[in-house]
Amino acid sequence: MDGARETGAVTAARAGIAGATTGAALELRGVTKMFGALAAISDVTMTVRPGERRAVLGSNGAGKTTLFNCVTGDFLPTSGTIRLFGEDVSAFPAHERIRRGLRRTYQISLLFTGLSVADNVYLACRGVSRGRFSLLRPRKGDPLLTRSLELVEAVHLTPHRDQLVSELSYGQQRQLEIALALAGAPRFILFDEPAAGLSPTERRELVAILTGLPSHMGFVIIEHDMDVALRVAESVTMMHNGRVFKEGTPAEIENDAEVQELYLGGGHHG
């Protein structure tokens, strides 16, 4: 665990110097992503403070996932700048952004189906620490091993830790998605519809995990389920047709007439 913390702390300290200039965890300015002629997101400007918990709402195809992809570097934006803790990461490959403390989950689980649960989480821990190319097997008591088993426990998968991921149920795979995003020392996490397809019980567990995150760990959550979104978030961004449509507190958004008409009134609850 110390290894992971240490690298996390080093990265944090390094980014902290630059972050002092703006103080924002995540800052998007005029971010646009074109797919051919289609602007999946256009001119998105948005600032999230460190430790802030933000929900992003919007109907299907509003560009929420595309926004995440641009932030993490899965896609490079067509234009605009992205700052992470004050550092301009617009041109950085995904792994460089992750090493600076950013994490994400995917709307459609992206797991290593040919590996066991424990191996999946171990890889996640290894990815943000040194020794990614190590040709030595981890020893018993390796801090990263201990840490990965803790994470497996945190998402209630300990009984399945030696199972291949392809044998897990849908709900279990969603839980594993979250464990992968919590590895290392995350400073800011993007959750893409973590509750989609979960049972009511699993949703409650998810909310418990999200609200139980340390307070310095900010996140952005895309969530159709208002119960989940409004319970974990302190601020809300509404997206529509690739643009930021409204920003405010959950109460403001819920009571906004335009939002009601566009989104809640439409009876869309994912």
Added chain:
Amino acid sequence: MTDTPPPGARNATPPAGAARPSGQEGGAPGSEQKLWIERIPAGWWALAIVLLFMPAVANNFWLFQVFGWTFILGMIALSLMFLAGYGGMVSLIQMSVAAMGGYMVAILGPSGVETISLGLPWWLNIPLAILIAAVFATLVGALAVRTEGIYTIMITLAIASAFFYFTRQNYGIFNGYTGFNLVVPPMLFGVDWRQPVAFYYLSLGLAVLCYAAVVYVSRTPFGLALQGVRDNPRRMAALGFNVTAHRIAAYTFAGAIAAIGGILLVWQNSQIAPGTAGLPAVFDILVIAVVGGLRRPSGAFIGALIYVLLRTFSPDVLTAFELSNERFKLLIGLGFLVVVFFSPDGMLGLYDRWKANRGRRDPLTGKERE
């Protein structure tokens, strides 16, 4: 040889459809309770004893030609298995990398072509040869890893044929069409390592070493990450891994293994020429790896044994049927077709299915239990 999975393969029967190797165990890395030596199944001990005492029963032809060659081709195919099975990258450059290793011992060390060979001592020329071959593999990897699937095959094939034509036309370094003769292993510990028994143990020892290295590495952070890259490169990047660098490093590691095989091959033939890495040889490595099975490292050696047996004995069979013994290629090709048709994951896949089936059947009635 075909009867046991590699050491520690607790889940030796992956569920149907799980055609990819998943390291050695389902357990978390480092979570083994038993000593590694206790986890080696009985079949492997039996195989070890058979291989160790082979020289007591087999004649020189079998030791040198059949088994020596099997181990060598197995090592080169193993390097492909590592890339394809763990990394999801089908490379056709492995034979050329092996030949590069072979050429380098001939060029840097002593050979019959004294005008070119530098005659460096063995402790210098062998490591240098492996190093240069690994660098070559790394460069090819750097070009190939940005492509996927069929394009990786095409780009490595293109480089393999370029290498073949280059060695044939370049007289300054590679001595062109003639190549190098009288390239023999050094007289270490007063042993002539080209004597059949000595060569048998030399190639067996190095094959076991390479095999163990691959098995070991598959459970190290590097090996696990490589399997992660195979399963899901996008997620690996989202976990902080540099996917491209990881793939290139896999070429380096595989290149070193292929180079060892290549050096042994030169010693076995005591010569090397462009044909060593000609296109037929390049394809043979792919055939061996696929026929054996890319699922586990042992597949490479199973494929190599089948290939060597076919190549060695099919001329006799063919002449018995009054066919030209040049037709062995036809036999090998047909064998390849049959295996790929009936078991896309090679002999290992056949074995795994047979074992899974046996477990499912009721021993009394022979009917399926499910």
